[in-house]
Amino acid sequence: MTPDLSTPAGWLPVVFMALMGLAMLAYVILDGYDLGVGILLRRAPDAEKDIMIASIGPFWDANETWLVLGVGILLVAFPMAHGLILTSLYLPVTLMLFGLILRGVAFDFRVKARDHHKPWWNRAFYAGSLLATLSQGGMLGYYIVGFEPRWESGLFALFTAFALTSGYALLGATWLIMKTEGELQARAVRWARGSLWLTAAGVAAISIVTPLVSAEIFAKWFSLPNALLLAPIPLMTLALFGVIQRSLAHMPASHERWCWVPFACTVGIFILAFHGLAYSLFPYLVVHRLTVWQAASAPESLLIMFVGVCIVLPTIIGYTVYAYRVFWGKARALSYY
Numbered sequence: 001m002t003p004d005l006s007t008p009a010g011w012l013p014v015v016f017m018a019l020m021g022l023a024m025l026a027y028v029i030l031d032g033y034d035l036g037v038g039i040l041l042r043r044a045p046d047a048e049k050d051i052m053i054a055s056i057g058p059f060w061d062a063n064e065t066w067l068v069l070g071v072g073i074l075l076v077a078f079p080m081a082h083g084l085i086l087t088s089l090y091l092p093v094t095l096m097l098f099g100l101i102l103r104g105v106a107f108d109f110r111v112k113a114r115d116h117h118k119p120w121w122n123r124a125f126y127a128g129s130l131l132a133t134l135s136q137g138g139m140l141g142y143y144i145v146g147f148e149p150r151w152e153s154g155l156f157a158l159f160t161a162f163a164l165t166s167g168y169a170l171l172g173a174t175w176l177i178m179k180t181e182g183e184l185q186a187r188a189v190r191w192a193r194g195s196l197w198l199t200a201a202g203v204a205a206i207s208i209v210t211p212l213v214s215a216e217i218f219a220k221w222f223s224l225p226n227a228l229l230l231a232p233i234p235l236m237t238l239a240l241f242g243v244i245q246r247s248l249a250h251m252p253a254s255h256e257r258w259c260w261v262p263f264a265c266t267v268g269i270f271i272l273a274f275h276g277l278a279y280s281l282f283p284y285l286v287v288h289r290l291t292v293w294q295a296a297s298a299p300e301s302l303l304i305m306f307v308g309v310c311i312v313l314p315t316i317i318g319y320t321v322y323a324y325r326v327f328w329g330k331a332r333a334l335s336y337y
Contacts, residue, residue, distance in 0.1 A: 003293050008303060013296035016077040017285070019309060023070035025274045029171070029267055030063035030320075036172020038103055038129025039165065040191055041122060048184045049122055053107070055179040058327040060107070064100065065316055076305055081285040081295035088147040089139050096135035103128030130165070137164030144210055144277070146287035156209060163202020167270070170195040174244075174263035177251065181330055185259075189251045192262060196248070200241050203273050207234065210280045213287055217280045230279070237272045240265045 003010040034056040041052055075082045103125050110121035141160030145153040173195060176188035211218040247261045283291045
């Protein structure tokens with residue numbers, strides 16, 4: 001039963017769920033492209049690795065702030081859901097944190113490492129990026145199926161792990177197209193082409209499996225008039241994949257001012273996929289087990305936290321916008337001198 005949305009007990013949990021969703025979407029897009037660059041690092045010659053790292057250098061650490069914000073909101077606003085989700089995902093969460101720590105250490109040490117040590121730190125940065133991404137993809141798949149302990153759930157989680165890895169690689173490659181020049185940019189175009197269709201398969205698989213999780217979700221998508229009103233989401237997603245394919249076919253020979261198009265379209269695909277998933281799962285935080293209102297903290301606690309979020313969130317957004325504005329333009333080799 002839905003509470004009265006005119007009362008704090010009704011609207012505050014919805015607001016915090018929206019804020020948590022915003023934080024996680026921002027994390028997936030922003031940290032997604034720099035994780036993607038880390039995944040692609042292994043494929044580049046040594047001469048180009050510094051440029052790749054430099055392209056994410058001013059941003060990657062701040063991008064992870066959104067993960068901290070999202071998990072923090074889950075912990076303080078929805079403690080019951082936090083306990084259930086983190087308990088069910090204990091192993092992949094641990095692996096993700098290990099991967100993020102490994103890539104953070106490798107990022108700093110590779111800059112100052114001696115020549116014969118630097119390849120090892122490059123491999124560590126790649127391994128940390130890959131481990132974090134695979135863990136996040138597995139968590140996504142397992143979350144969608146409601147943590148059901150069946151072999152089909154494990155198989156789907158394994159597929160989403162590789163699909164999200166491809167999606168992050170596509171984000172990273174299109175980021176490099178926008179931020180680099182010359183041979184590295186041409187190489188990034190080839191990487192983007194190679195990642196495009198596995199990403200499309202992943203989006204399609206999630207779109208198909210999610211309605212099959214429950215009859216309620218299926219009805220939300222395929223009953224009339226919902227099916228007609230929601231049709232623009234898959235149609236726009238398909239159109240964006242088409243635009244990416246067409247733009248990549250003309251790169252890097254096309255005019256430089258259009259180099260942002262593949263990245264913008266990829267971001268659009270992630271946004272549309274997120275909105276489709278959010279529509280499917282709402283009002284549940286865990287499918288058929290916990291609604292947003294069942295999992296929420298007391299309204300008095302949420303009201304106090306809401307004041308804090310109103311201060312913290314604009315600060316994070318402002319810093320993010322400022323950082324991207326200052327460091328916009330083509331990447332140059334790292335220099336600490």
